[in-house]
Amino acid sequence: MATTLADEPRQDFGAHGGATHDVTNQPPPLTPYDASEDTALLEGLRREGGGWAEGELRRVGRLAGSAQVQEWSDQANRHEPELRTHDRYGNRVDEVEFHPSWHHLMGAAVAEGLAAAPWADDRPGAHVVRTAKGLVWGHTEAGHGCPTSMTYAAVPALRRQPELAEVYEPGLTSREYEPGLRVPAGKRGLLAGMGMTEKQGGSDVRTNTTSAAPTAEPGVYTLRGHKWFTSAPMCDVFLVLAQAPGGLSCFLVPRVLPDGTRNTFRVQRLKDKLGNRSNASSEPEFDGTVAWLVGPEGQGVKTIIEMVNCTRLDCVMMSAALMRKTLVEAGHHARHRSAFGARLVDQPLMRNVLADLALESEAATTLTLRLAGAADRAVRGDAGEAAFRRIATAVGKYWVTKRGPAFTAEALECLGGNGYVEDSGMPRHYREAPLLSIWEGSGNVNALDVLRALGRDPATAQALFEELALTRGADARLDAAVAGLEDQLAEGSQAGARRLVERMALTLQGSLLVRHAPSAVADAFCATRLGGDWGHSFGTLPAAAGLDAIVGRALPDAG
Secondary structure, eight states, rough: OOOOOOGSSSOOOOGGSSSOOOOOSOOOOOOOOTTTHHHHHHHHHHTTTTTTHHHHHHHHHHHSSHHHHHHHHHHHHHSSSEEEEOTTTSEEEEEEEEEHHHHHHHHHHTTOOOOOOGGOOTTTTHHHHHHHHHHTTTTOOTHHHHHHHHHHHHHHTTSSSSSHHHHHHHHHHHHHHSSSSSGGOOOOOOEEEEEOOOTTTTTOOOGGOOOEOOOTTEEEEEEEEOOOOETTSSSSEEEEEETTTTEEEEEEEEHHEEEEEEOOOOOEOOOOSSSOTOOOEEEEEEEEEEEEEEEEEEEOHHHHHHHHHHHHHHHHHHHHHHHHHHHHHHHHHHHOOEEETTGGSSSSSHHHHHHHHHHHHHHHHHHHHHHHHHHHHHHHHHHTHHHHHHHHHHHHHHHHHHHHHHHHHHHHHHHHGGSGGGGHHHHHHHHHHHHHHHHSSOOOHHHHHHHHHHOOOOOHHHHHHHHEEEEEEEOHHHHHHHHHHHHHHOOSSTTTTTHHHHHHHHHHHHHHHHHHHHHHHHHHIIIIIIIIOOOOSOOOOOOOHHHHHHHHHGGGGGG
16 A cells, blocks of 8 residues: 555654754844934034934934835835836827835825925925935835936926926925826826937937927927937926937927827837836837927037936935945844854954945945035025036046945845845845946046036136135145145046046045044045055955944944
């Protein structure tokens, strides 16, 4: 007679184990936590004029670190958006469907003023507050930050055509999120996107071939062409570059026309990207697409330059937020995991790694908030801050976003094999990091933009060196770096542009830390990033760097 598994004698594992096991030496869930629990962030918020919103920031921090919102972030990336080009009857609809978690995140972000709300807020520091909230809300997920960033950036460009701004700005600056394609004027809240690049040119937008033909109605054109990388195609309106009779010009393209009909906006496909999976990035085709001119013909780049300044700041912000998020994850793991008889955080090598990451994170956060302060004061008419913003934002965009991928890789490694598993969330952060150095201009584009600013507007260099002069004599290594920067600036060659911009970024970060950070932080940064007392990877701070003070400031629970 045949036997079955049920007939086999059961194995007795006794007191030494069983078919299941107890989980030991694994960290507990990080959530819930307060994502605003960041000393450098709170100090910068107050310093740059946004201290009046500290209570709001702390509330957003608790929301961002809640278990529910962290779950939304995971789900929005696991359930990617889907393109629906036609309805069941064969009509073109060109709609993108998102998981409910995406809409929850969008609703919260818009309600907290992370879209264009600061443009309707006259309080000094309103733009600083938005950036600080972005640094905190960035602990969720990055994909939905794209439409909120573009919506924020669209307003100053749209204001170059006041009659259009009058119609659309109230919806763009609203704190209400209303998804779905309908007549923009009838919605409680609007989102804006941008369509700049084309397949033959990328960042070289002057080679765009999309054409704009004027109609009999003044200011109204029809577009024909194909855009290569237009993210968030579910937005209500888009700012688009196209070749008009007078040259490259900027246009407003609504998805739904004022009479309620769908504008021609044929989404050919969604991009299959390395990261940023929750965010739909598309290739739309225009064919008789109705558009309204924004700014004069032939001045498309000049019209959108303010938009670029805003989105580049957001790239710096999101990179700094990603650094902080992964540092918090690494610190939490090290605080609860033991190896070789001690907690990881108490092991000298791991403590060095965490301290080095903390230095990089604080430098990025401090620079981000300084840039936000410059932006806030520039839009209120401060010419000196406008000049500083012009060059420092491009410098920050180049450097902070370049540091992001190496930083997230090191933070992931702190978790060992656990960090390489999707459940940890670290692989998603790692895939996200390179995007921010590509979006709104790659490293070369931003380095060349710095050279362009220096060549066309000497006030930008003056503003930068006036900022650096505030710490003259405070640290010999910083003084030497500034002197070297002045010598390097005289060369001004394209081949050396990256080296120049890197030195600009490091001296600017060093100067800010010397002015505002504790001596242990400032001294370690100047010794390593400016003085050369550093290895070729994170975790190589000199023995006298004050590791305990640095870690204790960044991660109080790990001190």
